[in-house]
Amino acid sequence: MTSMLLTPDMHATHNSDTHSHDMYSSDTHSSAARDSAPHVQIDPAILYFGTPVVLVSSRNADGSANLAPMSSAWWLGRSCMLGFGARSATPANIQRTGQCVLNLPSAHEASLVNRLVRTTASDPVPPHKLAMGYEHEADKFARAGATAVPSVHVDVPRVAECPVQLEAELEAVHPMAVRDPLRRGGLVALELRIVAVHVAPHIRMAGHAHRVEPDAWRPLIMSFQRLYGLSDVPVESELARIPEEAYRRGAAGAVVASPSAS
Numbered sequence: 001m002t003s004m005l006l007t008p009d010m011h012a013t014h015n016s017d018t019h020s021h022d023m024y025s026s027d028t029h030s031s032a033a034r035d036s037a038p039h040v041q042i043d044p045a046i047l048y049f050g051t052p053v054v055l056v057s058s059r060n061a062d063g064s065a066n067l068a069p070m071s072s073a074w075w076l077g078r079s080c081m082l083g084f085g086a087r088s089a090t091p092a093n094i095q096r097t098g099q100c101v102l103n104l105p106s107a108h109e110a111s112l113v114n115r116l117v118r119t120t121a122s123d124p125v126p127p128h129k130l131a132m133g134y135e136h137e138a139d140k141f142a143r144a145g146a147t148a149v150p151s152v153h154v155d156v157p158r159v160a161e162c163p164v165q166l167e168a169e170l171e172a173v174h175p176m177a178v179r180d181p182l183r184r185g186g187l188v189a190l191e192l193r194i195v196a197v198h199v200a201p202h203i204r205m206a207g208h209a210h211r212v213e214p215d216a217w218r219p220l221i222m223s224f225q226r227l228y229g230l231s232d233v234p235v236e237s238e239l240a241r242i243p244e245e246a247y248r249r250g251a252a253g254a255v256v257a258s259p260s261a262s
């Protein structure tokens, strides 16, 4: 397939939020339409094509527990990489204490995630977050309606409601976008070592002591701010109320490129 640049007219049509749903609803899902339509080059404000939601618990400087939804996460072996806006409370907590817990919600726990949208432990709330409607929340566990249970290896509580809880220690800090004058200093990737894995009994694979049953484990997935539970039916997403363009660098009130960013 060749890709092609949008003319100004095409740009207006293809980028129109009001038209996009109708235009792309059924036609483009048929294989005939997929085979014949040339790709078009677009300029999305965010590139969140779909990753699991993680509720990261960490310890604030005053000793209280923090809980932050995030989704720039992937695993390799026993290691995990998490991408954060560098000035958020959570990455600061993890770098100061060297510890956190990655609590993985399924679609059933989407309400916990939704209740934490646009909250931060930072006080005062940084200007870019204020512009997106964020507010300070000192007790994120209470705000989420999450039950804190002690961890085994780290001094950070787990979220009892989440079917998967991964205790983790900080391995390395990787500054991101270091050659991008616009984003330099705004993003950080934290490399974690998973030191303990806790799973709810209902997602264990029958006959195997240490395996997860993929048909039983349905991670909550965030794709372009919408939440999914690995079925065709989207889950209610509070995050999706933030206009995508608010994430574009340079836009009024924009953050550093992530539902995430900072």
Ligand SMILES: Cc1cc2nc3c(=O)[nH]c(=O)nc-3n(C[C@H](O)[C@H](O)[C@H](O)COP(=O)(O)O)c2cc1C
Pocket: 053, 066, 067, 068, 069, 070, 071, 072, 073, 083, 084, 085, 088, 089, 090, 091, 113, 116, 117, 118, 119, 120, 121, 122, 222, 239, 258, 259, 260, 261, 262
């Ligand atoms: C579904 C979802 C996914 C998010 N993904 C990220 C992410 O990958 N990285 C990030 O820095 N923030 C992400 N955020 C935004 C953080 O939750 C937000 O910055 C929050 O204020 C962090 O809490 P803290 O400031 O107390 O650390 C996400 C939010 C939601 C609701």
